[in-house]
Amino acid sequence: MPRIAYLGPERTFTEQATRRLVDPATHELIPATTVAAALELVRLDKVDAAVVPVENSVEGSVPPTLDGLALGSPLVAIAETVLPVRFTVLVRPGTKAADVRTVTSHPHALAQVREWLAANLPNAAELATTSTAAAAVAVAEGTADAAITAPIAAEGSALTALAADIGDVADAVTRFLLVRKPGLVPAPTGNDRTSIVVVTENRPGSLSEVLVELALRGIDLCRIESRPTREKLGIYRFFLDFAGHIAEPRVGEALSALHRTCSDVRFLGSFARADGDSPPPPPGTGTAEFTEAAQWLTQVRAGGQA
Ligand SMILES: O=C(O)C(=O)C[C@]1(C(=O)O)C=C[C@@H](O)C=C1
Numbered sequence: 001m002p003r004i005a006y007l008g009p010e011r012t013f014t015e016q017a018t019r020r021l022v023d024p025a026t027h028e029l030i031p032a033t034t035v036a037a038a039l040e041l042v043r044l045d046k047v048d049a050a051v052v053p054v055e056n057s058v059e060g061s062v063p064p065t066l067d068g069l070a071l072g073s074p075l076v077a078i079a080e081t082v083l084p085v086r087f088t089v090l091v092r093p094g095t096k097a098a099d100v101r102t103v104t105s106h107p108h109a110l111a112q113v114r115e116w117l118a119a120n121l122p123n124a125a126e127l128a129t130t131s132t133a134a135a136a137v138a139v140a141e142g143t144a145d146a147a148i149t150a151p152i153a154a155e156g157s158a159l160t161a162l163a164a165d166i167g168d169v170a171d172a173v174t175r176f177l178l179v180r181k182p183g184l185v186p187a188p189t190g191n192d193r194t195s196i197v198v199v200t201e202n203r204p205g206s207l208s209e210v211l212v213e214l215a216l217r218g219i220d221l222c223r224i225e226s227r228p229t230r231e232k233l234g235i236y237r238f239f240l241d242f243a244g245h246i247a248e249p250r251v252g253e254a255l256s257a258l259h260r261t262c263s264d265v266r267f268l269g270s271f272a273r274a275d276g277d278s279p280p281p282p283p284g285t286g287t288a289e290f291t292e293a294a295q296w297l298t299q300v301r302a303g304g305q306a
Pocket residue numbers: 007011012013014015053056062085106108109130131132133150174
């Protein structure tokens with residue numbers, strides 16, 4: 001049975017995302033304590049793939065996931081899913097709001113309920129945990145008074161809900177990736193995302209040259225984000241997500257151009273998009289037009305044009 005690591009323990013948002021991305025009846029789900037640990041299990045061949053959170057609509061990207069994909073031996077995403085994110089506040093039975101001195105959760109979860117905390121638990125100190133489910137464990141063990149968890153963490157728990165269905169932004173969502181070692185790229189679906197990370201030279205215009213390679217080919221950029229390379233101040237890695245699949249000529253040509261001109265390009269995957277529809281390629285940038293233009297060039301090179 002294929003083994004899939006995920007950010008655990010059980011009852012995290014990531015576990016729910018994993019259950020959407022793979023069939024739990026035919027895959028063994030292995031909880032890992034951190035994103036880095038889940039990715040390491042893949043690199044060490046202890047599991048076949050891992051599910052990790054990559055970005056949230058309120059708090060932005062998940063830095064351990066970006067760094068974990070950019071550094072170390074290559075890993076690629078083969079699928080994604082987007083989950084709605086609402087939270088439950090779990091306490092030990094009998095605890096009232098006035099008793100709560102410490103509230104714990106994953107930093108991304110705490111960031112999404114900050115207004116609720118200010119209004120309802122203004123005196124509680126925040127403690128970071130590795131996941132929302134780890135926060136529930138901390139409360140059960142008595143190391144914190146309240147946990148901000150996924151709604152599913154309340155099910156079958158000895159803890160009780162002080163509040164449910166909270167979150168400062170009503171329609172918050174988190175996107176998760178299924179990643180594995182490089183292998184066959186999933187077939188294009190017509191609504192795909194390609195993810196890459198590039199390092200450019202620090203000179204005027206180098207980032208805009210990257211963007212121009214995409215713009216020239218009518219490629220819709222969905223996300224751009226920078227993280228430090230850790231070498232020295234001022235040198236960054238840029239994470240780019242854009243519509244399209246590496247099998248499409250326009251995407252392939254853009255990637256080849258970036259490979260020629262950037263200091264480093266790492267392909268992080270082409271896979272079916274879960275967050276809406278990609279716009280159709282603008283005129284002149286569709287697969288048929290690229291194919292026709294390549295045939296025309298071949299003919300001209302062979303002296304076939306009058
Ligand atoms: O702690 C969890 O339950 C997770 O799956 C992690 C995570 C995240 O990294 O953003 C996932 C979704 C929520 O946004 C809060 C936390």
